[in-house]
Amino acid sequence: MDGGPQENGDSTPVVRVEDLVKTYHMGSIDVHALRGVSFDIDKGEMVAIMGHSGSGKSTLLNLLGCLDAPTEGSYFLDGELVGDLSDDALAAIRNRKIGFVFQSFNLLARMSALEQVEMPLLYARDRQRRQRAEEALAVVGLEDRMHHKPSELSGGQQQRVAIARALVGNPSMVLADEPTGNLDTATANEIMELLVLLNQERGITTLIVTHEADVAARTQRVIRMVDGAIAGDDRTARESSAV
Amino acid sequence: MSLADGVRLAFRALAANKLRTSLTVLGMVIGVAAVIALMSLGAGAQASIEANIRGTGSNLLFISPGVQSATGGRFVDVSATSPTLTFEDAEAIREATIPGIVDIAPTRNTNASLVAGGNAFSTQIIGVTPSYAEVRTFQPQVGRFISDDDLRRRARVIALGQTIATELFPGQNPIGATVRLNNQTFTVIAVMEESGQATFQSRDNQALVPLTTLQTRISPSRTLAGDDIVSEISVTLADEDEATIEAVTNEVSALLRLRHDVTEDDFTIRTQQDIIEALGEVTGTLTLFLGAIAGISLLVGGIGIMNIMLVSVTERTREIGIRKAIGARRRDILVQFLIEAVLVSLGGGIAGAVIGGLLATYMGGVSFGGRALEGHLTPEPVVLALAVSVAIGLVFGIYPANRAARLRPIEALRYE
Numbered sequence: 158m159d160g161g162p163q164e165n166g167d168s169t170p171v172v173r174v175e176d177l178v179k180t181y182h183m184g185s186i187d188v189h190a191l192r193g194v195s196f197d198i199d200k201g202e203m204v205a206i207m208g209h210s211g212s213g214k215s216t217l218l219n220l221l222g223c224l225d226a227p228t229e230g231s232y233f234l235d236g237e238l239v240g241d242l243s244d245d246a247l248a249a250i251r252n253r254k255i256g257f258v259f260q261s262f263n264l265l266a267r268m269s270a271l272e273q274v275e276m277p278l279l280y281a282r283d284r285q286r287r288q289r290a291e292e293a294l295a296v297v298g299l300e301d302r303m304h305h306k307p308s309e310l311s312g313g314q315q316q317r318v319a320i321a322r323a324l325v326g327n328p329s330m331v332l333a334d335e336p337t338g339n340l341d342t343a344t345a346n347e348i349m350e351l352l353v354l355l356n357q358e359r360g361i362t363t364l365i366v367t368h369e370a371d372v373a374a375r376t377q378r379v380i381r382m383v384d385g386a387i388a389g390d391d392r393t394a395r396e397s398s399a400v
Numbered sequence: 401m402s403l404a405d406g407v408r409l410a411f412r413a414l415a416a417n418k419l420r421t422s423l424t425v426l427g428m429v430i431g432v433a434a435v436i437a438l439m440s441l442g443a444g445a446q447a448s449i450e451a452n453i454r455g456t457g458s459n460l461l462f463i464s465p466g467v468q469s470a471t472g473g474r475f476v477d478v479s480a481t482s483p484t485l486t487f488e489d490a491e492a493i494r495e496a497t498i499p500g501i502v503d504i505a506p507t508r509n510t511n512a513s514l515v516a517g518g519n520a521f522s523t524q525i526i527g528v529t530p531s532y533a534e535v536r537t538f539q540p541q542v543g544r545f546i547s548d549d550d551l552r553r554r555a556r557v558i559a560l561g562q563t564i565a566t567e568l569f570p571g572q573n574p575i576g577a578t579v580r581l582n583n584q585t586f587t588v589i590a591v592m593e594e595s596g597q598a599t600f601q602s603r604d605n606q607a608l609v610p611l612t613t614l615q616t617r618i619s620p621s622r623t624l625a626g627d628d629i630v631s632e633i634s635v636t637l638a639d640e641d642e643a644t645i646e647a648v649t650n651e652v653s654a655l656l657r658l659r660h661d662v663t664e665d666d667f668t669i670r671t672q673q674d675i676i677e678a679l680g681e682v683t684g685t686l687t688l689f690l691g692a693i694a695g696i697s698l699l700v701g702g703i704g705i706m707n708i709m710l711v712s713v714t715e716r717t718r719e720i721g722i723r724k725a726i727g728a729r730r731r732d733i734l735v736q737f738l739i740e741a742v743l744v745s746l747g748g749g750i751a752g753a754v755i756g757g758l759l760a761t762y763m764g765g766v767s768f769g770g771r772a773l774e775g776h777l778t779p780e781p782v783v784l785a786l787a788v789s790v791a792i793g794l795v796f797g798i799y800p801a802n803r804a805a806r807l808r809p810i811e812a813l814r815y816e
Contacts, residue, residue, distance in 0.1 A: 224725065224810045245729040252727020263722045263813065267416050279401055280727040322726065 169236040170197040171329050171362045172221060177230035179216050179385075190216040192385040193230070198330070201360040203353065205373035208382030215334070217382065218366050222255055222332050223247045235329050252280050256323025260335035262315045264307040270294060270318045271303040277326045286325075293321040297351060313344035320351060330362035331355075337372055349375050401732045403739075410739040413712075421744065424708045428748020428792070429755060431698030432785045436756025438694045439781040442687025444760070449683060450676050452595075460535070461635040461648060462670045463656075484666045486627035487611065492659055493633065498651040500637055500644045505535035506611060506630040510619040514558075514607060515580040516568040523564060524606050525581070527614030535636045538603060543575045543590030546610050550589075554612045559590035563604040581609075582618055645671055691781070698785075701748065702792040709741050709800035720804050721812025734805040741797025742790055749789025753782045 179191040190213045198204055208214040219225040220232060223239055224247075232239045234254055242250070256277075257263075264273050274293050278286035294303050297317040307315050316336060323331045333352065337345035353375055355361045365372060373379045381389040401409075414421045465485035490506035508527045513520055532538070533545045540559060550557050558579060565574050565588075574588045586609070595603040609618070611630070621629045635652070637644055649669050656667055713720070720733055760777045 219810055222725070224813075245731070248724060248727050248729045251725060257725050259813075263718070263725075265719055265722065267412060276723070277726045279405055280723075280729070280732055282402065326727075 168200055170199050170233075171202075171235060172196075172198040172364075173231075173233040173236075174221075175231045175233075177217070177220060177232065178228045179213075179220060179225070180228045189385050191220070191227070194385075194387055195230075196380060196387065196390065198362065198364065200362055201356070202378060203356040203363045203376045204365070204378045204380060205376040206364065206366045206380045206382060207368060207370075207373050209368065211384075212382040213385040214366050214382045216385075218332060218334055218364075221364065222257060223250050248280075252277055253326060254329040256326065256328040256331040258316070258319050258323050258331060258333035258336045260338040262307070262312075262319045262339070264315055264318060264322075266307060269304045269306055270299060270310065270321075273307075273318050274321045274325050277322060281326060283326075290321070290325055293325040294318070296324065296355070297321045311344070312340050313347055316340065316344075316348050317351065320348075320355075324355070324361070330364060333363065333365045335367055336365060337367070337369065345372075401728070401735065403735075406735050406739045407743070409736055410743050413716075413736075413740055414743060417712075420708060424704050424744050425748040425751065427701035427704035428698070428745050428789055429701075429752040431694070431701035432749045432752025432789055433756035433759060434694035434697050434752075435691055435785050435788075436753055436777075436781045437759040438690035439687055440756070440760030440777045442683065442690050443778055443781075446680060446683035446687065449679055453672055453676055453679070459637040459640045460672050461637060461645070461652075462672075462675070463633040463635065463652065464631070464668050464670070465629075465666070467665060467668060484623075484660060485630050485633065486623060487615075487630050488627045489656060489659060490630060490633045493635070493652060493655060496651070496655055498648060498655075500639075500648045500651075502636040502638050503531050503535050504636070505529055505532040505634045506632070507532065507634065508611060508614055508619075508621070508629065508631045510614065512581055512618065514560075514564065514568060516574075516577065519568045519570075521564050521567050523561075525614065525618065526606055526608050527611035527618075528608050529611050532608070532634075535634050538595060539593055540590035541593040542573075543588070545590055546608060550610045551612050554616050555610055556584060556586045556613060556617065557589045557610065558586040559592055559608040560588055561592050561602075561604040561606045562594045563602065564607055565591040584617060698788065698792065702745070702796040705741055705744055705793065706796035706800060708744075709737060709797055710803070712740070713737065713800050713804040716804075717807060717812050717815040720807050721809050721815065724807070724809035725813060730805040733807075734801045737801035737804050738794065738797045741801065742793035745789045745793030745796075746786070749786045752789070753785055756785070757782065 173196075175195050177191050177194040178189075181188040181190055192213075194213075194217065206214050206217060216225070220227050223234070226241065226247075234250065239247075239250065251257075265276075268276075271287070271290050271294065274290035275286045278289060283289065291300070291303065294300055297320050299314060299317050299321065302310060302314060305314075307318070310318065316339075320331075320336075323333075331352075336352065337348050340348060349372060352363055352365070356363050363376075365376060367373055378390070378392045380387055381391075463485065487506055490504055493501070494504050506529060510525050510527075511523070512525045513522045515521075526532075528546060529551060530546055530548055533540070539545070541562075543559070546557065546559060549555070558581070560568070560574060560579075568574065568579060569577060574591060577588050578585045579588060580586070592603070592608070611628075615621070615628045623629060635648065637648060652669060653665060653667075657663070657665065660666055720728075723733060757777050
């Protein structure tokens with residue numbers, strides 16, 4: 158079953174994808190990573206995209222994150238078509254509208270937490286970036302670790318820095334790729350709690366790609382991917398999300 | 401990203417690899433220092449030669465036999481086949497009392513060996529008149545100069561240059577001593593003051609005898625008419641004005657043409673400026689040549705920058721991926737790496753300019769043709785070297801920076 162566009166009242170969906178197809182050419186073989194995917198994500202939703210490796214979930218995340226362009230189909234972000242744009246135009250969209258959280262944190266080794274969080278604002282030429290970065294770090298609970306480098310932080314703290322970096326530019330949505338994949342269970346729980354809290358209290362639209370059922374269970378909606386197509390789109394009441 | 405942020409980022413990145421950065425900078429330092437030091441030495445040689453030519457007396461005209469072409473700095477001397485300038489010409493010029501001429505000094509050169517005690521010295525002997533000391537500003541340090549009486553009597557007297565004096569009479573007072581020249585005995589009447597290098601021949605290596613003595617006793621040489629041949633006539637002018645030089649040149653030319661009964665000049669009149677310019681071309685070429693050799697090391701320094709920037713781009717692929725994912729545009733990445741390259745090259749350029757300047761200033765010990773060479777530091781090579789180092793940073797930095805800027809974010813993020 159395809160999760161078709163959802164009727165959800167007045168506001169424009171943050172994400173609308175229609176018949177998204179992505180085909181990679183590996184030599185003479187065509188790899189069909191996505192075979193026509195359509196769904197909407199509304200503002201304030203917290204969605205998990207689940208699937209085994211090779212199911213196309215990472216490809217979908219790259220397309221939604223404007224890191225790659227689809228072979229066919231349309232992608233509307235905040236109601237605007239992300240079409241055949243230049244690299245720089247895509248960079249600007251990533252900068253303004255998308256916050257990334259990666260499995261391996263992807264922090265820069267030389268920089269303090271504060272500088273990591275300032276970085277998106279550097280490219281946005283934001284004059285108040287110091288202050289805004291400090292605020293974002295306070296939101297993730299790292300006000301006393303602002304001047305530490307990644308090597309001086311625990312895995313959970315590093316992921317918090319990454320989340321602060323994703324949040325600092327007030328993006329339309331946060332894309333998290335296996336955000337708890339490199340963390341132990343207790344820390345993974347803390348990070349999930351933080352993401353849920355941010356979603357609930359600040360209404361941040363969040364998309365989490367995961368293969369862990371525990372993680373998916375904390376979201377309101379689970380999109381299951383199998384072989385490049387959507388195999389299920391379940392809206393569930395969030396159970397254990399209360400903090 | 402603003403330029404200030406770019407510079408700050410570049411400093412951080414360079415500081416993260418201090419040894420590597422220093423070695424890359426060192427390549428530029430050596431290149432720039434070599435260019436500045438060598439070009440300064442070239443300029444120093446030029447300045448010193450010029451000063452020495454001027455030191456032989458300013459406002460001079462030189463009349464030499466034969467037609468000598470000054471084109472391209474090459475002098476074709478035909479005086480050997482048609483010796484035309486004579487002592488009588490010199491006397492005629494003196495007697496004509498041409499306005500603007502203060503004094504004249506005819507000379508003739510020959511080569512001979514001087515022997516005193518067990519020492520011998522092979523050198524240039526110049527036959528001169530008493531006016532030579534004034535005209536060529538070359539005075540005895542001790543003793544007396546050749547007099548009119550010496551000239552009249554064709555006296556066997558000789559004035560030695562500093563170098564000859566010390567070679568032939570080490571630790572002794574040569575005045576009154578005798579030297580043998582062509583199996584004749586000459587009495588030393590003077591040791592000339594130290595003069596240094598005039599053109600390519602040091603006057604400290606020359607010995608002066610009365611012109612008449614040279615003519616009759618050492619190396620007789622006459623025209624068919626029986627006149628005494630001279631190698632050169634030096635003329636002192638009242639001033640250095642273009643007008644004076646031109647007027648005197650015209651008068652002397654007319655007089656000599658009349659005396660030689662020719663319509664085409666069979667002599668050449670050169671000013672000191674002509675000689676300086678001809679030599680300046682030679683030393684200028686030398687300076688450029690030295691600079692070009694040093695420029696090769698600058699090029700090698702530039703290649704070093706490119707090399708290290710390429711390594712850096714590969715190493716930092718993941719960083720580039722992260723930056724692009726969070727919104728860095730191509731230009732941001734390009735500028736970041738370009739600034740790094742330019743900082744390295746400019747840093748090397750500044751340090752190299754300082755070191756090259758110091759080398760040029762304190763390289764007094766370097767000997768060139770028996771004479772200590774001084775650097776002559778001018779602003780031009782410094783400005784040039786700095787501009788060139790910025791250009792090198794840009795030229796050799798653009799390829800690695802562009803490679804970084806064009807990385808695709810997904811692939812860069814996947815890079816381990």
